[in-house]
């Protein structure tokens with residue numbers, strides 16, 4: 245299968261926070277890969293902007309290092325990197341002062357797509373938006389890209405939306421949730437809405453429950469200060485897991501267009517029931533052999549922040565009433581795996597008597613590490629011996645099915661940055677969506693805080709606290725194993 249890359253128009257992309265960690269790990273390597281793929285034209289300009297007084301060449305050294313560090317050796321090409329560096333320049337700039345803004349205005353080309361990536365803390369969103377406006381840089385076609393965390397709660401998210409809305413229209417604001425850029429996440433929509441097979445069964449009449457797991461084997465690493473204020477609920481559930489839930493639960497949009505898709509997602513978020521403390525299990529990893537515990541890493545003795553959370557969630561609408569969605573995410577778990585499993589109900593009547601095991605069909609959609617789908621079906625065990633039934637997986641690894649194309653999915657950031665340049669907001673969160681997600685999240689957090697229940701300890705390398713197992717056991721269900 246030959247992949248078809250449609251080149252984008254030449255553009256100016258300014259990365260505020262151009263010397264930061266996200267630029268180094270994700271944005272710059274993604275742009276390099278898009279140049280390699282032929283999607284990014286040589287007419288593109290990438291302008292790093294930050295406080296440090298670097299020269300263009302010093303910044304190019306930074307970019308070179310970022311690419312050589314982050315891009316696997318088999319994708320690295322010295323001549324291509326030189327070409328890439330030729331597109332890069334740097335402007336020292338003070339986000340809250342006046343320095344550098346005139347230079348930036350002078351460096352931008354008229355009649356060109358202009359995008360500004362706010363790869364900075366949310367405290368700088370307002371000042372940057374204002375200065376872009378005051379220096380006459382912002383135009384009606386300008387696009388800005390903002391990173392998570394988009395707020396800490398509903399109030400702060402509203403304040404951020406208001407600050408951005410003072411300088412830009414909603415159609416100019418691209419709020420990134422990188423999960424939406426993952427190949428399989430988009431595939432969820434294709435699987436649901438480009439096939440006739442699943443949609444008739446995709447409701448409470450046929451679906452027993454849905455499990456969404458995002459397990460990580462790493463700990464909080466160097467992000468303790470941020471993470472300890474956020475915890476798994478704010479860091480993963482309010483955004484990434486919420487988006488996965490929306491794509492599974494939403495009604496078919498009339499078109500694959502930004503507002504049509506986002507309207508449907510918003511309806512799901514607004515249909516979420518409040519979650520009571522009995523339906524939440526919070527955990528925090530303790531120290532294990534050779535692995536420091538959560539509190540040692542963040543350096544806050546007595547911290548009650550959860551590095552794991554499991555919740556039972558109900559979507560109160562006609563389609564889903566009575567079908568629970570179990571969400572689980574955590575750090576320092578057995579392995580890194582993200583999957584969505586839709587478990588269908590048992591057949592209404594068994595003609596095979598005691599031979600029928602009461603386990604419904606399961607459609608497991610694997611996001612990472614190896615993208616694909618597995619359908620569990622029951623068949624007759626081959627050979628003599630009567631009608632014995634056995635469950636077998638119908639396994640479709642995208643890498644196998646699609647050959648090279650299935651192995652080289654672009655990183656989420658590659659796709660999302662190109663979408664910004666193309667002006668396609670489908671995979672970005674709208675302001676009302678983010679606020680609705682916080683409006684659901686805030687009372688959940690307030691609920692457990694009022695109750696004073698502490699996060700349960702769990703061992704690194706485990707599946708989380710035992711109480712998380714109970715969350716499903718008491719409903720007569722089981723989590724799927726966290727395995728690679």
Ligand code: BG6
Nearest residue numbers: 392422458460479480484582612
């Ligand atoms: C980020 C979270 O948004 O997503 C991190 O802040 C988390 O805590 C990361 O590790 C997970 O992303 P991915 O793409 O590695 O699953």
